[in-house]
Amino acid sequence: MSFSLNEIEATSKRAARGAGxxxxxxxxxxxxxxxxxxxxxxxxxxxxxxxxxxxxxxPEMHVPCISGEGWAGxxxxxxxxxxxxxxxxxxxxxxxxxxxxxxxxxxxxxxxVSNVARILNKSVAITIDGAEAQTDGIALHxxxxxxxxxxxxxxxxxxVAPPTQRQHSRATPDPAAWSxxxxxxxxxxxxxxxxxxxxxxGAGLSDND
Amino acid sequence: MNESGQHIAxxxxxxxxxxxxxxxxxxxxxxxxxxxxRRMAREEWTFTxxxxxxxxxxxxxxxxxxxGPDHAYSLVxxxxxxxxxxxxxxxxxxxxxxxxxxxxxxxxxxDIERLSQNVPLQEAGRVSEHELSLSRxxxxxxxxxxxxxxxxxxxxxxxxxxxxVGYLMRTTAVYGSGKFGxxxxxxxxxxxxxxxxFQTEMLSVYLTRTFVRDLVQHMARVKGxxxxxxxxxxxxxxxxxGNSTGLGMAPFIVNHPILFNNWIMVREEAISRxxxxxxxxxxxxxxxxxxxxxxxxxxxxxxxxxxxQIRKLAALTSDIQAISKHLDGDVLxxxxxxxxxxxxxxxxxSEEGQELLASLMLEPYGDLVDGLASCMADSNLNAQIIDGxxxxxxxxxxxxxxxxxALELDWTAxxxxxxxxxxSEEKLEPRLGERFEEPIAEYEQPLAPARDAALAYKELADxxxxxxxxxxxxxxxxxxxxxxxxxIGRVAPYGEIRDNTISADVxxxxxxxxxxxxxxxxxxxxxxxxWVRICMYAGAPYPxxxxxxxxxxxxxxxxxx
Numbered sequence: 001m002s003f004s005l006n007e008i009e010a011t012s013k014r015a016a017r018g019a020g021x022x023x024x025x026x027x028x029x030x031x032x033x034x035x036x037x038x039x040x041x042x043x044x045x046x047x048x049x050x051x052x053x054x055x056x057x058x059p060e061m062h063v064p065c066i067s068g069e070g071w072a073g074x075x076x077x078x079x080x081x082x083x084x085x086x087x088x089x090x091x092x093x094x095x096x097x098x099x100x101x102x103x104x105x106x107x108x109x110x111x112x113v114s115n116v117a118r119i120l121n122k123s124v125a126i127t128i129d130g131a132e133a134q135t136d137g138i139a140l141h142x143x144x145x146x147x148x149x150x151x152x153x154x155x156x157x158x159x160v161a162p163p164t165q166r167q168h169s170r171a172t173p174d175p176a177a178w179s180x181x182x183x184x185x186x187x188x189x190x191x192x193x194x195x196x197x198x199x200x201x202g203a204g205l206s207d208n209d
Numbered sequence: 210m211n212e213s214g215q216h217i218a219x220x221x222x223x224x225x226x227x228x229x230x231x232x233x234x235x236x237x238x239x240x241x242x243x244x245x246x247r248r249m250a251r252e253e254w255t256f257t258x259x260x261x262x263x264x265x266x267x268x269x270x271x272x273x274x275x276x277g278p279d280h281a282y283s284l285v286x287x288x289x290x291x292x293x294x295x296x297x298x299x300x301x302x303x304x305x306x307x308x309x310x311x312x313x314x315x316x317x318x319x320d321i322e323r324l325s326q327n328v329p330l331q332e333a334g335r336v337s338e339h340e341l342s343l344s345r346x347x348x349x350x351x352x353x354x355x356x357x358x359x360x361x362x363x364x365x366x367x368x369x370x371x372x373x374v375g376y377l378m379r380t381t382a383v384y385g386s387g388k389f390g391x392x393x394x395x396x397x398x399x400x401x402x403x404x405x406x407f408q409t410e411m412l413s414v415y416l417t418r419t420f421v422r423d424l425v426q427h428m429a430r431v432k433g434x435x436x437x438x439x440x441x442x443x444x445x446x447x448x449x450x451g452n453s454t455g456l457g458m459a460p461f462i463v464n465h466p467i468l469f470n471n472w473i474m475v476r477e478e479a480i481s482r483x484x485x486x487x488x489x490x491x492x493x494x495x496x497x498x499x500x501x502x503x504x505x506x507x508x509x510x511x512x513x514x515x516x517x518q519i520r521k522l523a524a525l526t527s528d529i530q531a532i533s534k535h536l537d538g539d540v541l542x543x544x545x546x547x548x549x550x551x552x553x554x555x556x557x558x559s560e561e562g563q564e565l566l567a568s569l570m571l572e573p574y575g576d577l578v579d580g581l582a583s584c585m586a587d588s589n590l591n592a593q594i595i596d597g598x599x600x601x602x603x604x605x606x607x608x609x610x611x612x613x614x615a616l617e618l619d620w621t622a623x624x625x626x627x628x629x630x631x632x633s634e635e636k637l638e639p640r641l642g643e644r645f646e647e648p649i650a651e652y653e654q655p656l657a658p659a660r661d662a663a664l665a666y667k668e669l670a671d672x673x674x675x676x677x678x679x680x681x682x683x684x685x686x687x688x689x690x691x692x693x694x695x696x697i698g699r700v701a702p703y704g705e706i707r708d709n710t711i712s713a714d715v716x717x718x719x720x721x722x723x724x725x726x727x728x729x730x731x732x733x734x735x736x737x738x739x740w741v742r743i744c745m746y747a748g749a750p751y752p753x754x755x756x757x758x759x760x761x762x763x764x765x766x767x768x769x770x
Contacts, residue, residue, distance in 0.1 A: 001335070001390075002337065002338070002390065003390065004338070004386075004387030004388075004390060004391060004392065004393045005387065005393050005395070006386055006387030006388070006393050006394075007387055007388075007390070021686075022686045022687045022689055022690070023655045023687075023689070023690040024682075024686055024687070024688070024689020024690040024691075024692075024693065025686055025689060027593075027689075027690055027693070028689075031593065059686065063683060063686075064683075066679070066680075066683060081683075081686065084595075084682070084686070084689065085597075085679065085682075085683055087594060087595065087597070088595055088597025088598075088677075088678075088679035088682060088683075089597055089679055090597070090598070091597075091598045115594045118590075118591055118594060119591070119594060119596075169338065169392075169393065169395065169396060170338055186634070188632060188652060189631075189632050189633060189634035189637065189652065190631045190632065190633055190634060190640075190642075190648075190649050190652040191634050192633050192634050192635035193647070195647060
């Protein structure tokens, strides 16, 4: 099925929240998934795969220590936490490249790298094991196989801007992945009660007048 | 600048962004409906009705096409025969008198066939990237029957009854921006006609009004045959389109702080420019007085059964008397007349009267203020990205500038957090519940920015001021959305409501009215503290009457000759 990018963003945000992420990370998940879909990548499948790993049970294990140029966590890094940290560290990246070790679902790092490019108004390159990508914040040029889990990820400024790419205005995600996201999103909805119907939504008045 | 060389600054957000004032806003010449009608007249849009295929039971479809300079847009309308017991103005209804979509271009027969299987289902159907909006409407039963019966009997409907209700149909939702599969705003935002906010929705409602007029005439003719009267154009013009709006709009203005800021800031800038004028010409004064008189007529038709609105209307009525008396003096012929008027109003009038006057004061000055309309959309793509290098001390300052009032509040006291916003499983619609009486707290949506900013401020207390905020965010991801919002405050000084959106006495209708006033809605009629009916386009020219002469001040009725 074809979805609008607004639908992708809204459902992805709710799904990440439903999977236990904070509102701030859920917002990032929504924007990241939308950005990937606009590039023609299946961001929905990437997010579904991440949420199914249930990292939010112990989030502190999957956050990078960002004091040096090599970032690692106690356990595998969550791309929403590590990506947010990358986006927040744009000025650090301007000074020197950053290398992250052991990141799951690294596709989800790409939108955060695009944030860095937008903040610095420069092109940024990212190496994810055997995959290479460049972005200027809008376009993405991706080559090589994207691993499900990356041993080593390096982010650095790039002199050359990526070639212009067609932006997609719709997404047709993998149905099973979409269904997984709507399942996570469903956890954020309060079960309906008669009280909420009458009280929560407003009047119980008829419109037959 | 006025004569004493004084530029009058925009009003302080601390004054403007209180809920009671936002809940007293009135339409003005920057309103989205008026932007649209002015543009369509200026650009000489043409309108056609390629299909009106409705049977004697009122069932079928119709197509209305609006042709602008570069693009055509078509309202595809489906008319249904709805049993009375199914007529509900709740968003959770499942059937309506009529359903609509705004099609980007001119639909083919295949498009109509596809839409006929989806649009009548509304949320349960799917539309595509060719559709820009999805909406539905129900009849106002009493006015509909009156108009059909009168016309069928060869007579014109009673104008007083039309003034009393204001519309033949009211919409219960007008969805745009990618909802239910429709095109994202990004598809059309680059077209000049749709750059300003909500122009697709406003166009959809404008064409809907024409369809409803045609439908009532059709149904009268079915009933009355050849003796049926043609609805008089001067009467038809006072038929607007109603809208029944619930809680969905309240989260919208909290979730779009830059967009909401742009609306408020543009109106405040317009007010500031007019207040700064050193004098008013005789023609400007005459125009203002004419508009004021006409607006009092519109106000006299405004009815509500809600106790809060009844009180506000009583205050507005005495405000209007006070304004009339004040205008009899020499206030407008003195120097800095508009600044004097607004300053006087701040002591003499209720917030309803103050905001009415501020809106009306802009009317003679289209040349000075209409250009601001181009600043009302949100095109700031980078504002959502957090600046992780910002020192903690600067974040604290930003919190103080928007939320200082909230830091003193005891957010654990029950009256200060009695409510919680949540999304219901049933229809995925936003609702407001009682935190201490219903099992909803764990489903709470982040719609209390003031409380959340206060919590972040408290958490930041032990952090060194020099530390970049990224270090704090790494340890406290639960404050990430708060810090993002606080930083957005740098570009959105009017983006935050300066009141508690979860207090025991919050009135969500104030948030609804703030948004609807920018649409250009009139005659706000709250049905409860979280539910309001309004009127749109009453007085507006129909497509065949649209011209530069009729396109702008139609919202102010001319007294009957």
